[in-house]
Structures are given as C-alpha cells and as structure tokens.
Amino acid sequence: MFDYIHHVAYVVSDMDDALRIFRDIFELELSDRRMIEGETSVEMAAFRCGPTIIEILRPINHPALTQFLEEHGPGLHHVGFAMKDLPRRVEELKEKGVFVNGPFVAGTGWRIAYFDFEKSDLDLLKSCYHGDHLAEAESREESKA
Amino acid sequence: MFDYIHHVAYVVSDMDDALRIFRDIFELELSDRRMIEGETSVEMAAFRCGPTIIEILRPINHPALTQFLEEHGPGLHHVGFAMKDLPRRVEELKEKGVFVNGPFVAGTGWRIAYFDFEKSDLDLLKSCYHGDHLAEAESREESKA
Numbered sequence A, B: 001m002f003d004y005i006h007h008v009a010y011v012v013s014d015m016d017d018a019l020r021i022f023r024d025i026f027e028l029e030l031s032d033r034r035m036i037e038g039e040t041s042v043e044m045a046a047f048r049c050g051p052t053i054i055e056i057l058r059p060i061n062h063p064a065l066t067q068f069l070e071e072h073g074p075g076l077h078h079v080g081f082a083m084k085d086l087p088r089r090v091e092e093l094k095e096k097g098v099f100v101n102g103p104f105v106a107g108t109g110w111r112i113a114y115f116d117f118e119k120s121d122l123d124l125l126k127s128c129y130h131g132d133h134l135a136e137a138e139s140r141e142e143s144k145a
Helices: A015-025 A062-072 A088-097 A141-144 B014-023 B062-073 B088-096 B140-145
Strands: A005-009 A029-037 A041-049 A050-059 A077-082 A100-103 A113-117 A134-136 B004-011 B031-038 B041-049 B052-061 B076-084 B100-105 B111-115 B133-136
Touching: A005 A062, A005 A100, A005 B004, A015 A029, A015 A050, A029 A050, A029 B041, A050 A062, A062 A077, A077 B052, A077 B076, A088 A100, A088 A113, A088 A134, A100 A134, B014 B031, B014 B041, B052 B062, B062 B076, B088 B100, B088 B111, B088 B133, B100 B133
Parallel strands: A005 A050, A077 A134, B004 B052, B076 B133
Antiparallel strands: A005 A077, A029 A041, A041 A050, A100 A113, A113 A134, B004 B076, B031 B041, B041 B052, B100 B111, B111 B133
16 A cells, blocks of 8 residues: 655754755755745655655744754654555545545645544654654656656 | 665564455465574564565564664664675775774674764664665676575
8 A cells, every 4th residue: 555655754953964864975866945825834845765754854944843842853754655546545544444635736846645643543653743744656757767 | 876775764663464464365485484593582574575575573672672662663663784895985984974884794694784873974774673785786696686
C-alpha cells in the first residue's frame, strides 16, 4: 500500500546549518527552497535522496514547530509515506478503521493526508507535535523532472 | 553521497501493534523478524517500503531505547542514510570534518557507521538517545533477493 518513503522531515532553527550538512557535506541536490506562508509560515528546503525528499522546516510563525524546537532542539520530526492514487487508498483505509483528514494540497505543493489520530488506533505514528502522514506518490514523469 | 534512505527506525513496546499497523493495515512485506542479542538485546522486525526498510525495535535489554520509550512513548527514532562503498565514503567524510565510528556489521547484519557527534558538527542529526547514522547501500543483487 505504501510505495516508498515520500519524505523525512527535520525541524531546524538555522537553515544555513541544514544546507551545510545536507548540501555541502552530504552532497545532496537542493531541489526546492522557499517561504511557505498561510495560517502558519515556514521556510522550507528540500533535498533529493533517491526517491525520498529530505524536507527541512524552519518555523517562522508556526507554534507547534516552535514548541518542538524549544522542547527538543532541531531534529527529526516526521515521515511521509507515499501512496499512488491517494484518494482511493484513503477510502480503502477507512474500511480498515484508519481515518484521515484530506487529501489536500499542502503548502509544499504535495498532495497529502493527515491521519486522524483521535479516530484511528495508530499511536505509533503520532507525536505530540505532528504525526507521520500520507503523501501522493510522484508520477514517473514528475520523478524524472 | 547518500543514495537513498536505508531505513527509518521506530521504537515500540508492543511488537504485535507494529505488525498490525505496518503489515496488516499498510500491507507492507515483513522481510525480517528476530531477536538480536549482544551487549544489548532487542526484538527487530523489518518491513520493505520501496528501497527503504522500516525497522521496528522493541528493547529487551537496551537502556537507551527503554529510556526513549519511558520519555516519549513508542515512535520514530532515527534515520539510516544509504551510501555505496561505505568505507571509502567514511574517509571522504573525514576530510570534511565528519567523523564516524565504524563501519562495522550491526546485529541486523547491516554494515553501518555511527556519526561521532562529539567530534563532528552535526547536531541536527543527533538525539539524546541514538542519532541518525550511515548504512551501506544494498547491492542490486541483494536488493532483488
């Protein structure tokens, strides 16, 4: 049902430090970097690592991510699981007692769906900040772009 | 330098719950499950998710993982980054001021190397329990097996 790990997300207070580590030391391709503004605001950078994106999030105005930084310091935050045909899969999951909010298009441009941890028995994937979630698998064309 | 995400590891207190989530609900292939005994002991299960392994660790006698469970509850623990020719890459990393312990073969059978966080400026990848680390990329033959 999952095709691959869509992304692993790190929350940081210093974007330059993340660029130093993932781009300069580990030589990963910086595939995206921008400000995402909405109800909450973050600076986002994305690095390619095989089919997976390493997503870096620096909170600008984002209480939950700021709380994470205050309590944990910068670090690993959540995993996004890639599924083809996310809307259909979401319906299949419902039949298994797993409920989600979405799918919707996130500020990153990715189509994602959040687990509804209140209604689903998935505590392993939950954190008090922001749980793991689903993401639409990239089409082959997009993956190659 | 990284080829893909080798594994994402979750620490659990209840292996049956992890099997229910990743095997039964998310329909991932259980590719390995066993007890790993040594200086520390864990029950390990591994699920395939594209090129990445979802590694589940249940501490039997493992103070650091037990502490993680006590303080956080079950959840996401660390990421392993896959590199081809790990010994050569480890030498290249040294020239960039990144030091590791290893490579060595872990109880899982994977060849891995731990970052030396005391000597390397990689706080983003560190946690107080067990940081992210490196792992030898599978050869094409092994990947297909």
